[in-house]
Amino acid sequence: MAENIFYNFLNEKSVFTDKSKISPHYAPDKLPFRDEQIKDLSLWLSPILKKAKPHNIFIYGKVGTGKTTVVRHVISQLEKFGKDQHLPLMTVYLNCRNYQTKYTILVYCVQLFYPEQNFFGYSRSFIYDKFLTYIKENKINFVLVLDEIDKVKEKEIDDLIYTLTRTNDELNGGSVSIICISNNIFFKNNLDSRTKSTLCEQEAVYPPxxxxxxxxxxxxxxxxxxxxxxxxxxxxxxxxxxxxxxxxxxxxxxxxxxxxxxxxxxxxxxxxxxxxxxxxxxxxxxxxxxxxxxTLPVQLQLVLYAIAESSLKPKGILAISGIETADSNVLYSGEIYDKYCSLCEKYSEKGVSIRWFREYITELETYGFISTTISGKGVKGNTTLIRLGVDPQGIIELLKPEFES
Ligand SMILES: Nc1ncnc2c1ncn2[C@@H]1O[C@H](COP(=O)(O)OP(=O)(O)OP(=O)(O)O)[C@@H](O)[C@H]1O
Ligand SMILES: [Mg+2]
Incomplete structure (x- = not known):
């Protein structure tokens, strides 16, 4: 019989010994240049060793600054320590990209608490009750990591954080605390002031x-x-x-x-x-x-989608406005806002006011997706002109399935 065809791959010459170790998903045991961050985080969590509630923590930093890796490293050490020392603690990590509402986040936790039951379809109050009961009965100190917290639907964030932290008022032994992670510099601005002070009991910014x-x-x-x-x-x-x-x-x-x-x-x-x-x-x-x-929040994705669609359909604005640089890629913010509103309607998302929309435009500019200029007099007064810095077709192809799934 001929030799198995897969032997060819074994014999293939390669520069790698173990390619998985250079994948971005690999978490090394040692994290150089993050000693201080690891020390702070473990200090803020340390009350849990005395069965007390640790601080709520907010971690911010640009992409690839080690936020996820550091937090996962520290909580896995905490879990191991807790097991060895028989401490009543539990840590859970979840990425809000996949869990965008208070309900789905609580269902995820409850499902972990009671793995033999299926909680699909139960009411919100039932799920919260189960969540509370488990922590109450087992008197556990529960730490929930919400990575990419800015992905939670905007109207749900305050309620989510309020609900989770309020749980502590109903406990007599055991606790709930949260670690939220974000790379969105604007995230905190949108929180109501009570949520902000609850969430940011301790705060860290990871430098590039x-x-x-x-x-x-x-x-x-x-x-x-x-x-x-x-x-x-x-x-x-x-x-x-x-x-x-x-x-x-x-x-x-x-x-x-x-x-x-x-x-x-x-x-x-x-x-x-x-x-x-x-x-x-x-x-x-x-x-x-x-x-x-x-990983952009849905609202930002919608604004970007509106810009991408509009820039594929030049509408002769320039002829009307007389912009000297006859550049058909330049768009008016007003026209993008109209497009954005129609997309919100199409995909059943609640649209935001023009004031918030302007903030989103600034955010997209800081991410490098677009560039903006203010038009001179004569072009509808002083209006913001937007230019997309990336391929519009690519954006549409990537985002369309997100909205239509
Ligand atoms: N100090 C470090 N030592 C070794 N590898 C690191 C270090 N910091 C980050 N990395 C590696 O860089 C990659 C990105 O890190 P990580 O996912 O933690 O970034 P992040 O800050 O969570 O980014 P994002 O905001 O995009 O989620 C991972 O592969 C991680 O292992
Ligand atoms: Mg991350």
């Missing part, structure tokens, strides 16, 4: 990594993911420099080396150099953009 730090982070990964000596210094320097220049994003740096290694394999090369890293750059940019798009 500089090029030296990224080089060290990469070197640590290269040792365990690549064959010895195959990754040249020029490749590490290039990946660190690109990622530092963009936003100090460790995920981008890691992905650059992963894709550069794949390019080397594809071309049967025995070394990874800066050439492969620069070749990987465009692909990684697209992947990063895709990741960012999918």
């Amino acid at each position: 990594y500089n090029a030296d730090e990224l080089r060290a982070i990469l070197s640590q990964r290269i040792d365990i993911a690549f064959k010895k000596g195959v990754v040249r210094d020029s490749a590490i320097n290039a990946a660190a420099a690109i990622a530092a220049k963009e936003s100090g994003d460790a995920r981008r740096a890691v992905m650059l080396l992963l894709r550069a290694g794949e390019i080397a394999d594809l071309n049967n090369l025995s070394q990874v150099t800066d050439k492969e890293v620069y070749e990987a750059k465009e692909k990684v940019e697209q992947e990063v953009m895709k990741g960012m798009l999918l």
Whole structure:
């Protein structure tokens, strides 16, 4: 019988020893340059060791600054410690991208508390009751991590945080505390002041990594993911420099080396150099953009979608307005607002007022999706002109399934 075809893959020459270790999903045991953040977080959680309620914590930082990795690292250590010491504690991590309402978040927790039961379809009050009863009866100190908290539907956030923290008033032993994570600088502005002070009992801002730090982070990964000596210094320097220049994003740096290694394999090369890293750059940019798009809050996605659709349909505005730079990609904020409102209606989302809409435009600009200028006099007074900085078709293809699913 012929040899199994999969043996070909085993024999294939590769620059990797264990590719999974250079994947952005891999969480290393050691997290250089985050000692201080790990220390703070464990300190804020430490009351739990005395069966007391830990602080609520809010963590903010730009993409790829290690927020998720640090928090998961600390809570997994806490879990292990709790088991060893027989402490009544429980930690749960969830990403709000997948759980966007108070109901789905509480159902997720209750399902973990009572795994043998199915809670699908029960009323909100029943679910909350179950949640409270479990914590009451077991007197556990419960820590809930809500990663990408800005993904929770806007009208639900205050209620979610209020409900979770209010639970403590009804407990006599045991506690509920939350760790919320966000990379959205505007997130806190939209909270009501009581929610803000409850959530931000302790707060941390994770700084972006500089090029030296990224080089060290990469070197640590290269040792365990690549064959010895195959990754040249020029490749590490290039990946660190690109990622530092963009936003100090460790995920981008890691992905650059992963894709550069794949390019080397594809071309049967025995070394990874800066050439492969620069070749990987465009692909990684697209992947990063895709990741960012999918993690934007729904309202921002809708505004961006409105801009993308409008920029595919130039309507001769320029002829009317007489903008000198006959640039058919420039759009009026007013026309985008109208488009946004019709999309909200189409997808049954509650639209926001023009004031909030303007904030969203500013947010999209800080993310680098669009650029804006104020028109000169004569163009409908002083109006904001918007230009999309990314491919509109790509945005529509990515976001359409999100809205229509
Ligand atoms: N200090 C570090 N040491 C080693 N690897 C790190 C460090 N910080 C981040 N990373 C790696 O960078 C990648 C991104 O980190 P992480 O997912 O924690 O970022 P984040 O701040 O949560 O980003 P986002 O806002 O996009 O969710 C992961 O692969 C992680 O392992
Ligand atoms: Mg994260």
